[in-house]
Amino acid sequence: MEIHSSWGTFEWLVQDALEMGYRCGIVSNSDGHKGRPGASYPGASLFGAVGGLTCFLMPELSRKAMLDCIRKRHHYGTTGGHGGRMIIDVQASFDKEGTLYHDDPNLGPAEGAVTQSAIMGDIVHFPEGGAKFSADIIGAAPIERIDIFNGLDHIETIRPYKKEELGNRIRVVWEGAEYRGRFRQVIWDGSAQLSDNKIVDASPINFFNRDKTLDRVGDSGLAWRALTTGNIGGFDIWVEDPYGGTLKLETPLVKCGVPLEDISYEDEVFDNSGVLPRFLKIFRLPTENTHQAFSFERAIELKNQGDNAIYIRLTQEDGTLAWTSPIYIYR
Numbered sequence: 001m002e003i004h005s006s007w008g009t010f011e012w013l014v015q016d017a018l019e020m021g022y023r024c025g026i027v028s029n030s031d032g033h034k035g036r037p038g039a040s041y042p043g044a045s046l047f048g049a050v051g052g053l054t055c056f057l058m059p060e061l062s063r064k065a066m067l068d069c070i071r072k073r074h075h076y077g078t079t080g081g082h083g084g085r086m087i088i089d090v091q092a093s094f095d096k097e098g099t100l101y102h103d104d105p106n107l108g109p110a111e112g113a114v115t116q117s118a119i120m121g122d123i124v125h126f127p128e129g130g131a132k133f134s135a136d137i138i139g140a141a142p143i144e145r146i147d148i149f150n151g152l153d154h155i156e157t158i159r160p161y162k163k164e165e166l167g168n169r170i171r172v173v174w175e176g177a178e179y180r181g182r183f184r185q186v187i188w189d190g191s192a193q194l195s196d197n198k199i200v201d202a203s204p205i206n207f208f209n210r211d212k213t214l215d216r217v218g219d220s221g222l223a224w225r226a227l228t229t230g231n232i233g234g235f236d237i238w239v240e241d242p243y244g245g246t247l248k249l250e251t252p253l254v255k256c257g258v259p260l261e262d263i264s265y266e267d268e269v270f271d272n273s274g275v276l277p278r279f280l281k282i283f284r285l286p287t288e289n290t291h292q293a294f295s296f297e298r299a300i301e302l303k304n305q306g307d308n309a310i311y312i313r314l315t316q317e318d319g320t321l322a323w324t325s326p327i328y329i330y331r
Contacts, residue, residue: 003028005049006033021306025120026325090312094117096116098329125331143291146296148312150303172281174228175279188233189252190226194221198240249280263282265283
C-alpha cells in the first residue's frame with residue numbers, strides 16, 4: 001500500500017485497507033514524473049511533497065531477494081528526502097508458540113512455521129498468551145515522536161525527551177488534505193504574532209515548493225505561504241522568554257491564540273477536519289533535541305477477534321515521517 005509520494009501523504013489508504021480486513025505492507029515512492037526515482041523534489045507545481053523512499057529488509061541485493069521481501073511485506077516507507085533514510089527495526093515476541101505465515105491464510109492454503117517472534121509484515125496466529133512489541137530506531141535527524149498503532153487504534157505516543165528537557169522552542173504544525181483526489185491541496189497561508197515577547201529565531205518545516213516561504217515580520221511576527229497534500233508542514237520559533245506572552249495564529253482554516261505558559265509536552269490541537277483530517281497543533285520542544293537514536297519495548301494488549309495490526313509511525317524533527325509494515329497477530 002503506497003501511502004506517500006511526490007503527490008503527498010495518503011495515510012488514510014492504509015487505514016481504509018485495515019478497516020476492510022486486508023493484510024498489506026507499507027511502501028512510499030517518487031511518482032514525480034520527472035525521471036528522478038528516489039530524488040524527486042517539487043518546484044512551483046501541484047506536487048506538494050518530496051518523493052518517498054521504501055526500505056526493503058533483504059539478506060542480499062538481488063532480484064530474487066527483492067521479490068521475496070515484497071511478498072513477505074518486510075519493508076517500511078518514508079517521506080523521503082535527506083531525512084528519509086532512517087533505520088528502523090521492529091519485532092514482536094510471544095510468551096507462547098504461534099504459527100508464522102508469509103502468505104495470507106485468509107486467501108487460501110498457506111504454509112506455516114512455529115515461532116515465538118515476528119518482524120514487520122509477518123502474519124502470526126497466536127491462540128493464547130502475551131505479546132511484546134519492541135523497536136530500535138536510528139534517525140537521520142533527531143526524533144520528535146513515535147506513535148504506536150493497533151490497526152485503526154492509536155495506542156500510545158512516545159517522545160524520546162522528558163518534560164524537564166523542554167526549552168524555549170515552540171513548534172507549530174499543520175496537516176491535512178482536502179479530499180481523496182488529485183487536487184487535494186489545503187492552503188495554509190497565514191501569519192503569527194507573539195505579544196509581550198520576541199522571536200529569537202525561526203525555521204520552516206517542509207516548505208518544499210519554491211514559491212512557498214516563511215518570512216520574519218519585525219521582532220515578534222511571521223508570515224508564510226504554505227500548502228499540504230496530506231503531509232505535514234509548519235515552523236519552529238525560539239523565543240526570548242520561554243513562558244511569556246501569547247502566540248496568535250491566523251490561517252484560512254484555524255485562527256487561535258495560546259499563552260506560551262500553556263504550551264507544553266502535549267499537543268494543543270485545533271481541528272477543522274472535513275472529508276479528511278485537517279488540523280493545526282502546537283507543542284513545546286527542547287531548545288536542542290539530541291535524541292537521534294531510541295529504543296523501547298511495550299506489552300501489547302491483543303484483541304481476541306480479528307487482526308492486531310501492530311505498527312509505528314516515526315516523526316523526525318526535520319518533518320520526515322516513516323511507517324513500518326504492520327505485524328499481523330490474530331487469535
